[in-house]
Amino acid sequence: MEDTSTRSEPESPPEASAESTADGPTSEPDDETDIEALRERVESEYDFDDFGPSDMAQMSADEWDAAFDPDTWITGDRLLDRVDAELKSRIATRDVFGVLERVREDGEERILVYSDEGYAIISPTGEVRGEGTVLRDIEPIVALAAMDSYEVPEPPENWSLPHPDSVPEGSGEFGNLVVQAVAAAQVLAGAALLVASAVADLGTIVAPAMGIVFLLVGVFLFAMVANARLSDRFRSEEYRNRLRALREAKERPEFVPVEDGVVTERGAAASDSDRDE
Template identity: 55%
Template sequence: MSDSSDERSRPAEPSDTPDADSEDVEALRRQVEEKYDFDNFGPADMADMTAEEWDVAFDPDTWITGDELLDRVDRDLRNRVATRDVFARIERHTDPPRVLAYSDEGYALVYPDGSIEGEGTVLRDVKPTVALASMDSYDVPETVPDNPLPEPEAVPEGGGELGNRMLQVIAGAQLLAGLGLILGGVLSVANVIGGPGVNVVFLFVGGLAFIAIALVLFFTVANARLSDTFRAEEYRERLRAIGLEDGERPDFVPELEPQRSGDGEETE
């Protein structure tokens, strides 16, 4: 075996300078704080973290656990759902204590010691929240809605109606301009208006160009409205799938009894 292989396989000798080790840890901690934005810490950041970076960023001796951790996770998740960063229904259970988050694409169960189990996209979204909520330096919103998800029938068709109306006005102006140019060309050919210096070809080409632009704008408005309708209906179906109408969870979510729903009512 070569000397380099011996060096790699030999256990590291304990350091004789604890102060130096402490300085190295502090230096690594500063690098981690500069590298990651913990106010917007997400699954991608968690995947990029090395074991050493994780150890210095999340000191086990200062982790928040127990009911306080679950309360913080509950509030932070509800805030993320309200701001549309996460799509999930959140339930805070007290017997035994835990937080359940689930959607139509997965679920996550958070326990007082910070452990998590689950599957799907919800598990991916909840992991960074638990990691951050366990840090005392992370500020969790104090006031959050009890029911951050809307009822299916309360979902609007779309929120861009003002923009659509502006495009319609512009398209209407373009259409009128185009029709006016074509009409001017026709009258010029009929010698009703204009004279020898009138460029009839320009009038017809310009009119057709304005009409084409108007048609494109009208098509854009129609497509946007149709897309908004489809997106709204898809969102309603996802809300129905997680039981906002009938109170039934998806089949893959484990049974938890007794439970407290997002409305604060005891259910079986």
């Protein structure tokens, strides 16, 4: 009988060891591929030319890291200039409601945006702190301005908030007139069909039925135009009231931590608490 006690165990084939050593190096390319795939999906899913707070809230942490590469972010005075131009453009188009100022903190320049519903302070590092709806609106704007691939539009000369008396009653009057014309045509057609059915014995119910349908459509369109005009007037009046409140206030709102163009200790304390969180 053959003695097998001294026989060594068979060695693993070299192919297996080669595969095991190859697993490590291939993991990094796989990770890079996953990041690229995630970045492509984010770019196709989100419109960064119209990136807003709702989009920012929907993005996960992985999507945020894939879309915004921290190594390519713009900081310093260049970031403040880009944010300044972007905010002026958005204030001019009413995408942002607020007063824009340059303030200082610890000897460095900051951008302050405030309204009757909150404020935001932007630092050269891209940090944004504040409260209210202004903070919610400003955060995605700063993120966009920090991207080198994003082209900041040139703000118009008269970018500041308008005078309350210069705000029109509503917008889209041409569209309302077009809808009114269509509604009038529907009413006239319906009335004509009903009159024709009453005067001449057409011997069918199709004409009066269509006349009633045309009348109902016309009335509905007139009601829709009236509702749109009332909504425009309400929004315009609300906008004018907010403008008057800012103009009549001789000083910044009490919740804005800025005095004499300098961020106070209250604002600095809020920044420290944000970092701790």
